[in-house]
Amino acid sequence: MQCGLCTSSCPLGDAMEYPPRRIIAEAWNNSLERVIHSPSVWMCVGCYTCSLRCPREIDLTDTVWPAVRDYALQEGIQPPPELRTAFQNLYLYGNVFGYSPRKRLDWARNLEVTVRDLSKSPEPVEVLWLVGCYPSYHPRNQVVARDMARILTALGVRWGILGKEERALGDCDRLFGEEGLFEMLVENNRRLFERFKFEKIVLLDPHAYRALEKFYPRFGASFPAEHYTTFLASRLDQIRPWLKKPINARVTYHDNCCVGRRCLCFDPPRQLLQAIPGVELVEMKRNREHALCCGGGGGGMWLDAFITEHGGRRLSDVRIQHALETGADILAVSCPFELSRFEDAVKVARAEDRLKVRDIIELLADSMGLGEGGGR
Amino acid sequence: MMADALRIGVYVCHCGTNIAGVLDTADLARFASGLPHVHVARDYKYMCSEPGQELIRQDIREYGLNRIVVAACSPHLHEATFRKVLQEAGLNPYLLAIANIREHVAWITADRESGQKRARAQIAAAVGRVARQRPLEPSSYPVTPRVLVVGGGIAGIQAALTLADAGKEVILVEREPTIGGHMAKFDKTFPTLDCAACILTPKMSAVKEHPRIRLLTYSEVESVQGSAGRFKVKVRRRPRYIREDLCVGCLQCIEACVFKALKIPNEFDLGLAKRKPIYLPFPQAVPPVPVIDPQTCLRLRTGKCKQTCVEACADRQAIDFEQQEWIEEYEVGAIIIATGFRTFDPTPLAYYGYGRFPEVYTALEVERLLNASGPSGGEIVLRDGATPRVVGIVHCVGSRDHNYHPYCSRVCCMYALKLAHLIRERCGAEVYNFYIDIRAPGKAFEEFYERTQKEGVHFVRGKVGEVERLSTNGDGLRLMVTVEDSLLGRVRKIPVDMLILAVALEPAEGAEQVRQLFHISCSSEGFFLEKHPKLAPVNTASDGVFIAGACQGPKDIPDTVAQADAAAAQALALIDRGVVEAEPNIAWVDENVCSGCRVCVSLCPFDAITPDEEKQVAVIDPTLCKGCGTCVAACPSGAAHQDLFSTEEILAELEGILAQ
Structure with missing residues (x-):
């Protein structure tokens, strides 16, 4: 209308x-x-x-x-060059960085807990954990991946990963109109997942979760999937006894768009944070359905310069101001894009001494006495 | 009846192109003529027209027909017409069956071939059942010449006065401590800018003074039994702890209350003003009897209080802390439901900041601000007392929105224009209307729209998507509104001091209970459903129950008043006829078969069945039975039967459907 x-x-x-x-x-x-x-x-x-x-x-x-x-x-319109490269990498290597699939396990090097690599030895597991591209390759997010491995192990979850066979799920390409590339990735992933026995898939990346939940079924690829926030929140009773180390801080939480607005799931991440002793949860002026996006979705992650040029601002910079207004010490996130975007934005705002950006996984792991202390 | 005595006539209606545009009516008539006992089968353009009716009458006389099937529209529309045709031709009117091939086939069928098949099945079913129908005589009973009006807003007030002026007794039940409804909250009314109180309060007083209106405020209908012409209603009366028969409305008690300061948010002012535990909702309240709120009154809450109110009331002794709830029973012939609406709570639309920014108001709150007896004495001021310099009004908040209410609330455009005019008049503020479409189709509405434009009210076509804080102390303007001006084709950021949300109208709180209580139906939005949207707009599916005002759908005051008078006229028509003729489709119990198990007694929704202790059988009161068939279906021994829906008739109907 x-x-x-x-x-x-x-x-x-x-x-x-x-x-x-x-x-x-x-x-x-x-x-x-x-x-x-x-x-x-x-x-x-x-x-x-x-x-x-x-x-x-x-x-x-x-x-x-x-x-x-x-x-x-x-019609032959070329997308902005940064994005074109990301698509090509995705097509050739199964990740946007263009890294070799063999390096997918780099994050787990020297990890003290056992990683069940199903691509080497297939066995039935409770949780098939799709680590995701960022946590696999991006140094800051690799910490989150390791902390997640520790938490899963501590909870006694029988989990496994796909190692070098894991590929991106392709959510952002679909939003970007690269339907062909997306369909190819869906088909490859469907065949890959069907080779293994698992009860559910757990993901760190909300975009990938949304794709698996909402779009894969359209291509006959239906797999039970959960974002880690709902998965861990459903096991909060099991986690609670572990949460012994207090984190004495004001924490504000940024709702990611896919788990939040797209799937209307707002409480589990907050339940996790509130379970941590010492955490005082404060809300930003825009929260839940009304939260402001970090600007990384739908391909925005690879269009930062382009969007900043045409949009006149970077949304993560606007959003970090919301977080600073709350007086919080920690900005808690639950999306691999956000960790890097908001850490950059904190630097732009010259607020590194006031505000730390940390994934909920890191905060949980710290309180459980397992964490590496990434971003602390 | 001897089978060879049956002579059935079948009449297939074209209904213009409604039926004939989809179905082959000539084929249907040919098909019908081959069915058992059918002597004549014809198709005709409009069976309901006079020539159509005459066709049937002639055939009855000429061919000695004794059963008629009309294949046409829903029996809701023309069953009565054709029954009359039979009667005029000397046949018992209940020897008619209608095959609904319009609503049940033609209108809902895309595939002609399957439609034709289903139309044949319907006709075969009707021919099968009509052969087994027996002549029936309708019963009749006298009507109680009294009307219950539920809801004391302008709709209920108008209907009550019209009926009472016509000499009928009226019981007017209102949930709140005063009548007046939403209209009593307004200052001016669109588009004429009449003072709402000036035109409403005389009617409120008239209700109070009228010898034939019994006004029950602070009361709710508890139960309803019976049917059109003789309902029995119970009304639950809540204690106001002040006796209406003794109070003279001097209000000394309020003055004297130990609460010196006003502390409790006044419901009538939507919390914008405060009241004491003993209060009168507003100065012109009817009845002018205060009410004591048991949640906050010291005496009622703790038992300990100096009871200065009792002292002030002195010899009148109108204050009665021992008052309890009580039930009153009334017999009425007709019921008018006028339970009104409530306004949409905009809190879920977080981006408008209602509840977060004190400068954001609902339109109803602003109506109170503008009212001379309201919290600010008619001044447009913000919660901190400052006068706004720029005011924004967001249209369609909760209306025309599939996330909330898909319908247009009809009155918002006009009340928004009225608010814009009054705000400019009172404080000279700049006013921006953020609208999608201005809907001003009523009498003098468009002229009023033009007038506000000429007065300098700004119109921005677009829905506001974001409201942000600019300043808190009023140094600069306070809020920033983001809107896409779809006429200019660009996003605009407009600073305002005050933002008004033109909220939707939705069914009143408790509408669902009212619906169940009176056995009426509602639309998917919860507004009560009229019997026919065009031709029976105040009737409901329940005979004798009428609806008026915004409980039927959002509407303005003139439409509400017109509808209230229409409902009053319908109620009068029922009452003045003096008798109600009951459809003879009622149930009866074969005493020789009934085992007296009483299963039916508890199931009957109309309390029409009583056990005969002596004979040990169930007895159905034919004047209370509504012919719903529940007892017939439930009876384990097959003793309960229903006229017009006998087992043989239903089986014959099914046979006709299944044979095709």
């Missing part, structure tokens, strides 16, 4: 030549060819705010925007 709530809700709507409402109007008018040459096409960061609020329940984030991008790609 052209109310424009999508545009006024969009964290970058004011900076778009063709904001979401306009795209729908152009589509009605059969004039999308005007849109696809605009930088606007590549500026959606997949935060789901417009989709959640749309009074006509138009699925902008997951349907309209990818369709426009798909059309642009079909």
